[in-house]
Amino acid sequence: MLFTNAIRYNVFGVLFQISKSRMSTFVSKINRLTGKMEWDFREEDYDYKQEIARSAYADMLHDTERNQLYYKGLEIAISRVREQGRSVHVLDIGTGTGLLSMMAARLGADTVHACEAFKPMADCALKIIQQNGFSDKIKLIPKRSTDLTVGEGLDLPHRCNILVTEVFDTELIGEGGIGTFNHAHRELLEDDCIVVPSVSNMYVQLVTSDLVKRWNQVPDISVKGSRVTSPSEISNCGGAPSLHDLQLDQLPTDTFTVLTQPTQVFRFDFTGKSPLPCDNTSVIECSMLDTGNIDGIFMWWDLEMDPDAKVILSCAPRWSHPTPNNMQWRDHWMQAIYYPYSRLTVSKGEIIKIISKHDEYSLWFDVARESVKDICPEERPICGCMSHITYGRSRMAMLTDTHRNNVYIQTLEKNVTSDTVCLCISDGSLLPLIAARLGCKHIYTVEPNHMCNRTIRDFIKCNQLEDRITVLDKNMEELNLNDLSHKIDLIIGEPVFQSSVLPWDNMCFWYLAQHVIKSSSNQIKILPGKMTIYGCGVNYSDLWKIRADVDVCEGFNLQEFDKIIQMSSLEVDETIEPQPLWEYPCTASGQPVEILSIDFTQNVDQISSINKTMAVNIVGTQPCNGVALWVEFTFEDNLRISTGPTQPIRIGDKIIWDYNCKQGVHLFYNNRKLSTTSENTEIEVYVNFVPSKGDLDFRFHPKW
Known part of the structure; x- marks a missing residue:
């Protein structure tokens, strides 16, 4: 239902003012509290704003190691081309804010062509390039790289001899990097070009772990001398075909035992010496370091940023990282767990085959003792029992x-x-x-x-x-x-x-x-008869970076990017967002406080609106950059289920969170600047709950 005239429209008793100049729409959505479908009002460009606000651009720009190693890779590439006596022509695919293009321009590239298909970001990049004084060196093209044309008067006047791009995700190839590189070499680049990065190496490690197994299987439940048995269809199913991406480094090392050394299974050569295969299989034999069930396959990758592989960007977890004491936190490239389709129990010293496969966009893995034929499917498999699709990873673990x-x-x-x-x-x-x-x-x-x-x-x-x-x-x-x-x-x-x-x-x-x-x-x-919401002032170690201003990055002014993120975020973001805080460490800045309690035995229609303000105290000089919230369901006086901490909270110490639940996260504006206090202070939490409408609203006001 679209409106272009200035009118008022009443839906469920709510009045909306519709502007003449902007097209707007009502969309149906589910009220998560009541479970009912309702109408919501959306501006025409709501989806764009949501995509901008939720993008990983800011997280990447706070990845100092990534930025510096791309800079170093470009410096080496440009020097190599110069040493050959050639002009330097750089193509930047998926430029985002224009950062990599500006790096190339500052390093002396003769021409830089940058393409960006997402128009709001292309518009932003154009302004950033202008503000940083590179308009005469960088040509921005608002297209996909696969739509670029080459020739006099076209998008590119000639082929380029350096490609710089960041088209990677946690799965490495999930953003279509294989097709992007192959097309670029075929249509846009010179034969002897240099690519930044040049190569990616992918590693896996087999583990045995009860915790990891619970994310993929539902074992039998013991019930007072009897059992709830899991159907064989579930027990024998390899699971959902999608990766389980997570901050693997936050998984306590005492929750798993490694069965193999980290093992390289794929090497993706981006230099164009030969096309990247759209489907590939790797079979590697490994000696088992310990005895146990193969419950999961950990995966990560690294990037060789230069042709000589002297500059390496690693996404490995701490126990396998080349510089474990100087690791970069990142949320855009995490690690992943895959689950084998064959259930093997292995012995120390036994030789096991790791079968790795990929198509153009995804990966899958299996293990075998002897023949690998018919073990790991040629095409990306699907969940046969459908339970792994019905239940998410954390929900499956929650069941048991x-x-x-x-x-x-x-x-x-x-x-x-x-x-x-x-x-x-x-x-x-x-x-x-x-x-x-x-x-x-x-x-x-x-x-x-x-x-x-x-x-x-x-x-x-x-x-x-x-x-x-x-x-x-x-x-x-x-x-x-x-x-x-x-x-x-x-x-x-x-x-x-x-x-x-x-x-x-x-x-x-x-x-x-x-x-x-x-x-x-x-x-x-x-x-349960009652639900209670609790809140605690916390200091998030790194999570604040996903919402913090970038300001200046590697000497380039990116404040224009901060502006569009802020404006989009204010319009589409909720005050609180869900995050699995066991993956995102935080320390307690004070003791938890009861925010709101709901008696489930009361009739919804007989409860009037609840308006209250609670004080979440911050102790002494403890830093605080946000609030964590969770709920507790009370079944009987001493029988409760919590979605929050699993151990008592101690001020100044790391909070230990439930592995199977997401908590509510509120981040203060521009959390890069951590707040400290010289004396006890507080955060005012305003709560407005209207049971009859299923409206629950929070507002946070730090008092410093």
């Missing part, structure tokens, strides 16, 4: 988290008898099976999502509980308890929902449970 399951088991033991009829409200939850194993008379579980529905039915069939558990396909709005064969005594949830993004979005359980209760004439107990 011992602490969580012990809380559920103890809660159900206290509240379930052979006469109890239970209704489970959570997406893809194994609670119904646990309740059945504990003797519950009958369990209904609401699974309107097709993928969750299929997976839970597989679990029920595997455990032969079809007569005890009924899967309801209806949405909660369509559910009437009077239509069920049994009267519900207990509503229980983990609660976890696929639509949830922030920890408190799982408050959706409250809305759904209260909706069901309205149609019941008997007393129904709700568990």
